[in-house]
């Protein structure tokens with residue numbers, strides 16, 4: 691029997707597959723659709739302190755084999771989220787993590803605190819949303835990112851992941867800053883900033899104009915971030931995220947240095963994809979006579 695167990699700092703995951711934030715709803719909706727037992731954890735849609743209405747439609751568009759989105763983090767605010775979603779998460783067959791977003795370190799800390807009180811098992815700090823209305827991406831700046839992590843760290847004792855951006859000029863500087871500030875792991879990364887135009891109407895494809903480009907075309911970009919960070923900081927736990935749609939993708943991310951892998955856009959076409967990924971990983975372990983998926987982590991063999 692091959693073990694699919696892995697871990698991120700003190701958190702054990704029964705499989706390396708994580709449901710990526712914003713692509714699995716509040717997780718509750720997914721319970722009737724997919725076998726949640728295939729996931730190590732699932733991250734509910736990002737939540738802010740006050741309700742955010744999000745951007746008007748159209749806010750999602752297919753582009754090539756990927757997707758451009760500018761949802762603008764529509765959410766009910768942390769108090770309403772805690773009242774409506776909070777009571778339902780403990781009954782799910784999967785650890786549910788919360789994702790905090792905000793305009794300042796204090797806001798992130800208050801949201802993290804509210805999510806933990808509502809029962810989430812860990813917090814992802816969404817430092818890297820590419821389509822916020824007033825748009826600074828914290829993750830592009832190591833100092834701003836560290837301030838958010840430090841504020842959240844002093845507000846909650848729950849495990850903390852810092853979700854960083856593939857658009858960072860120097861990903862290692864940001865990883866170093868957030869880990870020093872108290873993050874337990876990093877998520878590398880998020881959607882890449884992108885843009886598209888409908889040439890019939892000459893309007894941008896989505897109302898916000900610039901949005902997040904995700905799906906299989908961004909995989910090499912996310913993998914490069916994971917590889918760079920893992921080479922620089924082999925001890926830092928990494929969640930790889932960006933363009934995963936096959937078991938081979940998951941294995942590639944783990945060989946590059948990820949301890950777990952988040953799957954996002956692929957859910958829209960294949961909501962039950964996690965079961966296929968888990969089966970494919972198990973097949974690979976058997977074929978390569980590996981006892982545990984964790985043996986893959988950082989196993990890339992560099993050219994001499």
Ligand SMILES: Cc1cc2nc3c(=O)[nH]c(=O)nc-3n(C[C@H](O)[C@H](O)[C@H](O)COP(=O)(O)O)c2cc1C
Pocket residue numbers: 710711712713735736750757759761763789816853879880881902904905906908931932933934952953954955956
């Ligand atoms: C429609 C949509 C909504 C998203 N919403 C969020 C969000 O609220 N918070 C967040 O941290 N990431 C959000 N993401 C980013 C995903 O979690 C993921 O990081 C990104 O899409 C890259 O992975 P993928 O190529 O597997 O989709 C969203 C992505 C999509 C496509």
